[in-house]
Amino acid sequence: MSGSETTTGPKNTSAGEFVSMRVERAEGVAEVTLLGPGKGNAMGPDFWRELPVVFGELDRDPEVRAIVLTGSGEHFSYGLDLPAMLPSWSEYLSGGALARPRREFLDEVRRMQDAITTVAKTRKPVIAAVSGWCIGGGVDLIAAADIRVASADARFSVREVRVAIVADMGSLQRLASIIGEGHLRELAFTGRDIDAARAERIGLVNDVYDDRDAALAAARRMARDIAANPPLVVQGVKDVLSVNTEQQVEAGLRYVATWNAAFLPSHDLNEAVQAFLQRRDPEFRGE
Template sequence: MTTMSAPVDVLPDLVSLKVALDGPVAEVTLLGPSKGNAMGPDFWRELPQVFAALDADARVRAVVLTGSGKHFSYGLDLPAMMGGWAPLLAGDALAGPRTEFHTEVKRLQEAVSSIAECRKPVVAAISGWCIGGGVDVVTAADIRLASADAKFSVREVKVAIVADIGSLQRLAPIIGEGHLRELALTGKDIDAARAEKIGLVNDVYEDQETLLARARELAAEIAANPPLVVQGTKQVVSATTERQVAEGLRYVAAWNAAFLPSKDLAEAVQAFLERRAPEFKGE
């Protein structure tokens, strides 16, 4: 497998992602650089650039998306991303800070949606932890596979946030509304066996090496089919769902811009930084 320079030949030097090409299959690997491939500013800037380039590159017919190291992603890199939230935590956020936050949420949403909007089918290969923003990302993929050690969590409720980057919109067609409500309202962790049972992942493999081999084989199987028909099939299957997703994303961006600022959010952030359990009061 050779590293690509980028239309994938016009990509700038990447920090948070690595892109490699093996015949018609591109492989995108999350690099971090934060622990557990946490998603900081570099990731949110680079993700839409990479998937726009993959969409435009005629050589690419399918994509494998995975994480480096033991984990797919710990999700949003809170310390790295908190700077833009500071005005909301001050207590009296007016229209200006709320508008800026709304714009930022939409930017992150569009970054994740670049995966769903890429005409090339995307196979997510998930090992270890896949938390919060990691779930947003894999639900935007077409097919999800996991290794036996994979664990998933829609954890935003535990940090006083309504998940707003795509999980609440994309999970229901995948796992059903009942399972979505359970995961999103509890913030609980589920293992790979439960994820397979509810349809979050198609198959579970014994280890990361086997998982990656199978993901590459599946992507190659897709890539062997007529490319325009494959792309058309993805677009037709996604047409109704993505219209509903777009409406839901608009709604949650507006909702969070209006209601996110709270004492509970400030408490969640402080508890995170102090590595203690938060005490929520509904304020």
């Protein structure tokens, strides 16, 4: 574990105005900070709409050579903002959905998948600095980054199984090449939480730092080191490293989107939603 260190971050704010994230640029580095608006930077409609816009702009900006991705406040992200997203899925999740709502839900899943994939496909290296909780969709997001660092208080969870959902935003497709099949299957089957020390041991994060400021400072320093290198060569390295995995990831994302469009509605899913809203433990029946 590295000692604490501080450094000033980017100061030049993006001209774009976003609700769910803040973008700052300076010295070849862009810093994207998740803002919510949900508690714990939960991922609601604003996030899914704005993420591809932000990373599309950064990909096209010739002045940006590296990107730091972090969360505001104590936590990186609680993941999907379930209460905010449920109303638009109500017809599909009723359990009696016919072809049209199932097709509409499939399109929605693919749209959300594409938003996360924008992070993976940006030509600029992305470094995620994680503090506090990083749950569900938060793990999907950092799995799409190139490099991850964390503070000692960071906690990670591929938690979808605990709410009767097959994770469908990229964790199941991208994490195997990062942490290995065995660790991924354990996390995805159990939905258990792991701390920063375990995350470092299995390779989910490169390094762990004393606190949020130190982790963010390390990510910024790494981004500046990357930005100092020839940009076309850096982008070429990322392209070459990604060529063996992205086709497999794309196929896996299409498969899980179709799976969830067909099988997601269930008694157990409704029970998970009600238990979440009522703040109680669910009772799953396998139906």
